[in-house]
Amino acid sequence: MQYKVTDISPIEAPETYSVRFSAPDIAKKSHPGQFIEVKCGDNFLRRPFGICEADEKSGEIRFCFEVRGAGTRFLTGLEKGSLIDVLAPLGSGFPEADGKRILLVGGGIGVFPLLSFKGRYGKARFDILAAFRTKERICLEDDFRAFCENVYVATDDGSKGYKGFAASWMRENDIEKYDAVYVCGPVVMMKTCAKAAAEKKVPCFVSMEERMGCGMGACLGCACPVKDANGEKTYLRVCADGPVFDSEKILWDEL
C-alpha cells in the first residue's frame, strides 16, 4: 500500500534518519514491537523496520533507520510528500505491558522499536537502558525521557554514562524489581542480556532479526532456532512467530 511521507529528517547518530508517514489504518492496528516492510526502489526484497511510533491521534507511523546498504540508501532520497510502499503491521510484538514495570534494553539502533511503548499501556512503568558504542551514536534520548521514568545511557567506551555493555549494567543493578525485560539490539548483545536476566530470574523477551523473504510467514526464510515444547530444536519464523520471542526459548548457541 502507498502512504504519504510527512517527514524525513536526520537524527543525532551518524547516517541515521527518522521517517514519518501518514497511515491511520496501521497506527490503529499496531502494537509495540511490530514492524513494517518497505519497498526500497528497485531492490527486489522489502526491508523490515521496527515501528518506532504509532500515533493514533495523528495517524502517523514513525520508523528510523541507519544507512547500511542499497535499500536504506534509497530511503534517504525520500522527501515530505513522497509516496512510500509499506506492508504493515507485521509480526507479533512485545507482550502486553499493562500494569507492569518494564526495563527496556536497547543496543544501538535496537532502541528504535522500543520507542513504540510511548503513550501505550497507560498503567505501565518503563525504564530504559540505552546502550551505544560511543556517545556520537546516542539517539532518541529525549524521546525516551518523554515517557520513561529513568533513562540510563551506557557506552562501550565510557564517553557518556555507564562504561560497559548492557549485560554488565544489568548484572550490577537491581533488575529484580522489573516484571520483565524487553531487549532489542545486536544478537550478541541480546544473548548476553538474556543470560543476565535469567541469572536474576527476570522474564526476558528479545526482538530477533533474520534475512526475510516474504515477511508474512509464508516462505520460511527468516528461521530462528528455538526449543519446542519438548525441548527439541525447531525453527520459528521471525516475521510471523516473532520478531519477539521469550529469550529462554532461543537456541542462542546456534546464532
Next chain:
Amino acid sequence: MERNMPDISVNICGVKLKNPVLTASGTCGFGTDYLEYYKPEELGAVTVKGLTLAPRLGNVPPRIAETPSGMLNSIGLQNPGVEKFVSEYLPALKKRGATVIANISGSTVSDYCEMAKILSQTDTDMIEMNISCPNVKEGGVTFGTVPSTVEKITYEVKSVSEKPVIVKLSPNVTDIREIALSAEKGGADCLSLINTLLGMRIDIKTRRPVLHNNVGGLSGPAVKPVAVRMVWQVRSVTSLPIIGMGGITCSDDAIEFMMAGANAVAVGCGVFSDPFIPANVIKGIEKYAADNGIKDVSSIVGSVIPY
C-alpha cells in the same frame, strides 16, 4: 469477481481451474498467510509448500539472499510432513473452496510413491513432483537432471497415484526438452517449469557466502527470460499441459508465458515484493481477454509466432 468479466477458466488434467493463475510452491505456505491480499479460493489453484514424508527442520539460516531483480533461497524444505498436511492444513484449504496442488519431494523413489498413495486418499486436486529442488543434498537434483531417472520416477509415481501428476522441471540441465520428453514418457499428466536456477552470492566484507548453505535457488524477474525460453522449448516437443513460472510480476508476464506455451502460470516470489500480484494478474488477464475479444484463454496458449 465482477459480473460481465470474461470466463478465463482453464482445464488442466480434467481439473477445472477458475482462472490460469496459481501460486508457486514455497511462496504461499499453506495458503493462509496472504489472506489480506488474496484468498486462496480466488486463484486457479494454490501449490502448497513442498512436503516430505517425514517433517523436515530445514536449513540453517541465513536462507535468503537478495540478488539483482531476484533472490536466492535455501530454505531446505522445512515442512510439517505430508501426514500433518493432510490432517491439519488441507481440510482448511478445501473448506475455503481452494483448488489444491500438493508438492512432494523425496530422497528415494519410494518416498514419492508413499506420499502419492497418501495424497491419493485425500481431496487434494493434483500432485506436483519436485524432482528439481537444488537445496536437498540427497535425492533432489539427481532425479531431475538425468532423463532416464526422470522417466522412471514419473512412471513409479503414476502407477500408484490416483491424482493427476505434474512433474516440476529443473532448469539446471543441458536440454530441457529431453527432460520434458522423459517425464512424458513416464506418464506425466502435466509439466510445470521452471524451478529455481542454482546460484550463489558472496559477501565481500566477510568473505563468506550470504547463504549458510553456500548455494541456493535463484528466482524472480531475473530468471524470466530463461523460464519463457524453456516453456517455449518444451511446448515445441510436447502437447502436455504446461504450468509456466519464473519471475512473473504482472499480467503481461503471464500472457507472455501463455503465448510461449503455458496453459496456466504460477506466481512465486513476486508476492514477497508485491502481495497484490496474484489478484492483479487475474484482473489483467480478464482485461486482456475482454479487450481482445477472447472467449477462451486457451487460444492464447502457444500463440507466439517465432521466426
